[in-house]
Amino acid sequence: MDIQEGKEKFLQSWGALGSSWGINRTMAQIHALLLISPRALSADDVIGELQISRGNANMNLRALIDWGLVYKELKPGERKEFFVAEKDMWEVIKSIITQRKKKELEPMIRALDELASVEGHTPESEEFARVIKDIKMFSSKADSTLETLVKADSNWFIGTFMKMIK
Amino acid sequence: MDIQEGKEKFLQSWGALGSSWGINRTMAQIHALLLISPRALSADDVIGELQISRGNANMNLRALIDWGLVYKELKPGERKEFFVAEKDMWEVIKSIITQRKKKELEPMIRALDELASVEGHTPESEEFARVIKDIKMFSSKADSTLETLVKADSNWFIGTFMKMIK
DNA sequence: TATTAGTTTCAATTTCTACTGAAATTACGC
DNA sequence: GCGTAATTTCAGTAGAAATTGAAACTAATA
Known part of the structure; x- marks a missing residue:
């Protein structure tokens, strides 16, 4: 299986798992996306990968931060925020x-x-x-x-x- | 607290708990109702207590039976079915x-x-x-x-x- | 085997939850 | 402190999930 296919399947499965445990699909998918990303992603990266709106991305990223599953990362000289998942x-x-x-x-x-x-x-x-x-x-x-x-x-x-x- | 108030609060809480764990509210409430009932209840009893439709009651009772949380009980001489919750x-x-x-x-x-x-x-x-x-x-x-x-x-x-x- | 109480099914509908998108707000870099 | 990139908010909407209700079905009994 190649990485692209694996990635899609993982995003899909993680989202489905979330749904059946009362965690909304998008929140679970953003989490999955950040988990498997080797680098910090911006809101725009998330929006692009998952094809969701800015509002949705923002709300769910904030929720993930509340849960302690994601951290904000600020790159020096960059105005925008980046996000990393807790990998442990x-x-x-x-x-x-x-x-x-x-x-x-x-x-x-x-x-x-x-x-x-x-x-x-x-x-x-x-x-x-x-x-x-x-x-x-x-x-x-x-x-x-x-x-x-x-x-x-x-x-x-x-x-x-x-x-x-x- | 009197029994009537307690009963309502319990049905309410159990339903809410179910919802946040991906179990639909009605299924959880029927379960709660049967749990605290000292006797087997008919579909009509459930419909009356929870104010839900026959179809809804039937589907969720069946789901509870699938899950092994509720048993069908047939009373001799009675045509209709009764339901009891697993109490253990x-x-x-x-x-x-x-x-x-x-x-x-x-x-x-x-x-x-x-x-x-x-x-x-x-x-x-x-x-x-x-x-x-x-x-x-x-x-x-x-x-x-x-x-x-x-x-x-x-x-x-x-x-x-x-x-x-x- | 005809009647009917009782159960099941499911298309249509309602209700609820999540999502969008644009306006308002914030705060960074100049 | 100004301009602007980026973030946040939230009313409206779309989509999903639950519920209804009536018709179809089943089976007990007379």
Whole structure:
């Protein structure tokens, strides 16, 4: 397979993966493009490669920066901004986990805490209480497991971890 | 908080959580509704509670059954079908992991295998090869970790697991 | 085997999300 | 501080995804 074809397939797959995990296609594709680029790219490069509008490119680049997946790079003497992706995959994974944990898991845990206050002795409220308690337990465990993961280093994950749980 | 308010908030939160993870809101809400229901519900019950159309209810109930999160229940002497959710949270989590692993992680790994065949000695193709290799490594690890998780039992996850990785 | 309660399907429609493009704003280099 | 290249914003729009509703289908029972 040649590089051009590989590149296209990768942009396509990464975009599709993003979509099915609630990350918009363009954001995922810009990320993919920067990941495989050996040099920093300007907004115009991104616009050209992906055939998207300036507004779209700008918004998604900013979102990627928020997520900690992309950095702005300023070249001396150049007026325009360049962008580079974080290339260390372990850092990429940690950023994604951190973001989603904060934006989805933690709010869910807070909601469950509130919901735990539902009282009553009907079968309905008893079943409700049971379900909330169970979900709460698993979410909390997931939360602390991810917290540990995010603080760990890559070698630990890739090496030791697998041996331990096997 | 009373049961009615709790129920509404739970349906709402579970639906929102689903949306941000690429699962449609209605599917998540039907799941939530069945989870907290102490008895099996008919399609009409679901339609009534969530104010959705028959077609929508049917399609999403079927999808939930595909995912292994809901079972059909036939009551003797009753012509209509009833539905119950899998109540064991550990089973719920395993079903979700299994589904998404199969539908997203595994195709991604297959795609990466193909992409690993990109040749060339330009900086572009070398960077490409490096990125693909890294992603492949992490995906494979994630895949086998999840495989192990899915085969494990709940106590192991909740109990031992946490101690081991801490 | 005719009736009908119940389920499934899917074209049309609605709703929601992402994207565009141009105007407004910013800030670099002179 | 001026001119301008570059970035940002956002109302309008396009496109995707979810939903409806009615017709087609299925199967239980009389």
